[in-house]
Amino acid sequence: MAQFHDMEAWRAALAMLHHFGPHALRRALGRIDQLRMVGDTIGTVTWALIADAIIELTRDRRDDEPLN
Numbered sequence: 001m002a003q004f005h006d007m008e009a010w011r012a013a014l015a016m017l018h019h020f021g022p023h024a025l026r027r028a029l030g031r032i033d034q035l036r037m038v039g040d041t042i043g044t045v046t047w048a049l050i051a052d053a054i055i056e057l058t059r060d061r062r063d064d065e066p067l068n
Helices: 008-038 041-058
Strands: none
Touching: 008 041
16 A cells, blocks of 8 residues: 655645635545545554645644644
């Protein structure tokens, strides 16, 4: 099985934000719920990484704070 890397989570988060805009996090969280209900642990963890990246990309920052 292939590993899902942080960079891929960030790319997926950016794609979600581009496609769904302000609804991206809600869509990702919905996907987590769907996957959890069917017992897909790997899918759940993968989407949790994407949701975390969406949160990080959309949070408020100080003017002097870099994007991580």
